[in-house]
Amino acid sequence: MDRFCKLLLPFALMVGASAVFACGESMLHPDQGMRYHGFTTRRPADILVYRPDAALGDSTKQIYAGLQRAGHHLTVIAQEPAAIDALSSRHFDLIIARPSDMDALTAHLDSATHAPALLAVIDDADKSDAARFPQYVRQSDGVDKYLKSIERDMQERGS
Secondary structure: OHHHHHHHHHHHHHHHHHOOOOOOOEEEEOOOEEEEOOOOOOOOOEEEEEOOOOOOOHHHHHHHHHHHHOOOEEEEEOOHHHHHHHHHHOOOOEEEEOHHHHHHHHOOOOOOOOOOEEEEEEOOOOOHHHHHOOOEEEOOOOHHHHHHHHHHHHHHHOO
16 A cells, blocks of 8 residues: 555646636646746736737737736837827726837826826837836747736735
């Protein structure tokens, strides 16, 4: 019986460990190596993504898909007038945009409403924009960095 338990215990640990999900983290699996696990957020956010350049790369599409899989509601807009209309007609918890575009959008926010949080997407080499925004991601960051930043911001805001 003792030998049976010694054989069964490692198997049970491997099976049990493969079902453990971390909050958007990479985890080590004995049978699969490092693997990213998506998660469902506890605080789904309504997010306005302002991206004026129409060409979306594969990595950007993967990030947007990852945010949606996590439970966030995305509105992706490419023209400034449409973004301003969306901000005036609907409440957003978060705006994701480049710093130069962020300035144009925040100028049109109604000061009487609950202002959305800002998540700037900065160039990898630019240090000045990192100092301007308390929450930012770099262009080369993956979906896990976006999810961590959004989750942290939603937690701080109590949303």
